[in-house]
Amino acid sequence: MRIATWNVNSVRSRIDRVTAFLERHDIDVLAIQETKCREDQFPGLELSAMGYEFAHRGLSQWNGVAIISRVGLDDVATQFADDQPMFGDPEIVEARSIGATCGGVRVWSLYVPNGRELGHPHYDYKLQWLERLRQASAQWLADDPTAQIALTGDWNVIPTDDDVWDVTAFEGKTHVSQPERDAFHAVVDAGYADVVRPFTPGPGVYTYWDYQQLAFPKKRGLRIDFVLASQALASRVETAWIDREERKGKGASDHAPVIVELSEM
């Protein structure tokens, strides 16, 4: 079974790339982030015609997450916790998480808050969001240590200095601060391993390149998109890769997809 995660930066403007990606890599389950549309606007007809089911959480032109699967899509949840942190005026639970069981794997598509600036209310929201996710993720494994769980998505955290083209360019900025890195590693320590890194060793391996200032051809990227897997799922990982080719050309998302190949059970 092959699962992937990809911040598509608008699913409506990118649907042809999404369907081509599913075919090119023979993907069974795709978690996407930043759909940037409401549920009634989701371009699902082409996916259905290809034999995929989908579940989408989208409230407005911001955020939005979905799971696309051809191996089942059960027990859909649009929050990882009843008390998931809220943001906005008025405060709402934003469309940043959706979970579903696909082919025996509990898959989460996660879009971690960006944080905007150190000290910004959005930064505190980001840290609270990650901590609440850690709590929920730890509880799932406490309930069933053999559960196959994939925490996938855009984490908006640069976990180590090897995961950014020049860490000095990020001094005083979000994504590299110690509280953010600690919050990310706390999820890992709860029992969820980065199953892609062993197959894509760095430095210089990234999943995101800014649209501005020729970041992609200049290889100025960040590694912020991850598949974190519970032990039972991690033991099934045969290989993984980042589809850097998808970042090329006109109409590319600023993020590249990340793919994990699992052995059959």
Next chain:
DNA sequence: ATGGTCGATATTCGA
């Protein structure tokens, strides 16, 4: 790598 931001209930805001 074949390019010098992009997307949306846009004309500003979020990333």
